[in-house]
Amino acid sequence: MEKKFIKMYQPKLNKVQIGRTQKEYFLDNKEKIMSQNKKRRLTIIEKHRKQLRENYHKAKEQRRAYAKEYWEKNKDKIKKKNTQIIKCLCGCEVSFRNRIKHRKTDKHKKNLKSIFNNNDLFNNRIQQETSKEIEC
Numbered sequence: 001m002e003k004k005f006i007k008m009y010q011p012k013l014n015k016v017q018i019g020r021t022q023k024e025y026f027l028d029n030k031e032k033i034m035s036q037n038k039k040r041r042l043t044i045i046e047k048h049r050k051q052l053r054e055n056y057h058k059a060k061e062q063r064r065a066y067a068k069e070y071w072e073k074n075k076d077k078i079k080k081k082n083t084q085i086i087k088c089l090c091g092c093e094v095s096f097r098n099r100i101k102h103r104k105t106d107k108h109k110k111n112l113k114s115i116f117n118n119n120d121l122f123n124n125r126i127q128q129e130t131s132k133e134i135e136c
C-alpha cells in the first residue's frame, strides 16, 4: 500500500523505498551499479597485474641462479646440441643454434620458393584453390 503511494507521489525526501525488490533496485540504478562494477573489476585487474610484475622481479635472481646451475650441469649436452648440424627444408645445412636465424634469411626464402615453384603437386594445388576462388 505504502509502495503504491510512494510511486504515485514520488516524494523527494524519502531516500529508502520500502518494499523494493533487488531486481527493481538494480533496474533503477543500473548505470550506477554497472559503472561501480566496472571500476571494481578494473582495480582488481590492475592490482593483479601489479602483483604479477612484483613477483616477476622478485623471482629474477632465483631464475638466473637456476639457469646458471642448469648450464653448469648440462654444459656439454647443450653445446653438443647447439653445434649439431641439421638439414633445413630448403636443402641448406645449418647448425641447430642458427636454425631460426637461417629461416629469416633471403637465401632460405629464395630456396623454398624455387622448391615450391618446381613442385607440380604444389602448383596443381594452388591452381585448384585459385580456380575455386574464381568460381565463387
Ligand SMILES: [Zn+2]
Residues within 6 Å of the ligand: 088, 089, 090, 091, 092, 102, 103, 108
Ligand atoms: Zn633453409
